[in-house]
Amino acid sequence: MTVHIAPHIPPHITPELIIFDCDGTLTDSEAVHNRAVADVLADLGYPHYDFEYCMTHFAGRGMHNVVAAIEAQEGVTLPDHFVPSYVRLFLERMATQIEPVKGAPEAVAYLASRYKTCVASNGEPESVTQSVQAIGLYPLFGAERIFTKSQVARGKPYPDLFLFAAEKMGAAPESCVVVEDSLTGVQAGLAAGMHVIGLTAVAHHPEKTANDMKALGVPAIFSNWGEIVDYIKSIEGCG
DSSP: OOOOOOTTSOSOOOOOEEEEOSBTTTBSOHHHHHHHHHHHHHHTTOTTSOHHHHHHHHTTOOHHHHHHHHHHHHTSOOOTTHHHHHHHHHHHHHHHHOOBOTTHHHHHHHHHTTSEEEEEESSOHHHHHHHHHHTTOHHHHOGGGEEEGGGSSSOTTSSHHHHHHHHHHTOOGGGEEEEESSHHHHHHHHHTTOEEEEEOTTOSSHHHHHHHHHHHTOSEEESSHHHHHHHHHHHTTOO
8 A cells, every 4th residue: 555645734624526537547448548549659650659658658648638749749740530540449449458447336336425426537528438338337427427628628737627527516626535546637636726636556657656646745645446435534534
């Protein structure tokens, strides 16, 4: 277990809304996503953006950020079909390659019985919805409680998406708990003034990810969902 408690975070809050990221938090899908990105880029003549590179640099980032980074580095404009080609390839692979993060379905079901819950993801709307469906959690959320970067001006690491989700769910930012696996995600949660929990269960480099999250000021970081549930109960003083 990796745990870090920042001293400036109050030890007890009253959680009203739990906001979950999707890829790498609920679904073990970052590898599928980034392999699809790497394969499409290879087809376009950029094989040096291999799987390892994509996992290291693009995990948790929206495709608009991925496109901007590649275009800046290469000095080119990627073709309009790049993102649709990636989405199509990801969706083709999803049915057989995506699994839930261990313990996520049970943890989400438990938390949903006690708090308001929603999903807020930097992913493309269709892929996020189908990912949630693939692991059997769609009935807990429905379309009205799945939010994506397409609904705001700026995706993560900006706070816009989390603040939008909180507003739609009728919760004050300071009463929201965000569960995230990526650095862009935790940055967004911290910028939104929410209580952020880092998860390294399926991180490509878990120890480095945990250390990087600590450096950003993430108040608590765990390696599995059971510990996250216990922590959320404890910060409310109801454990």
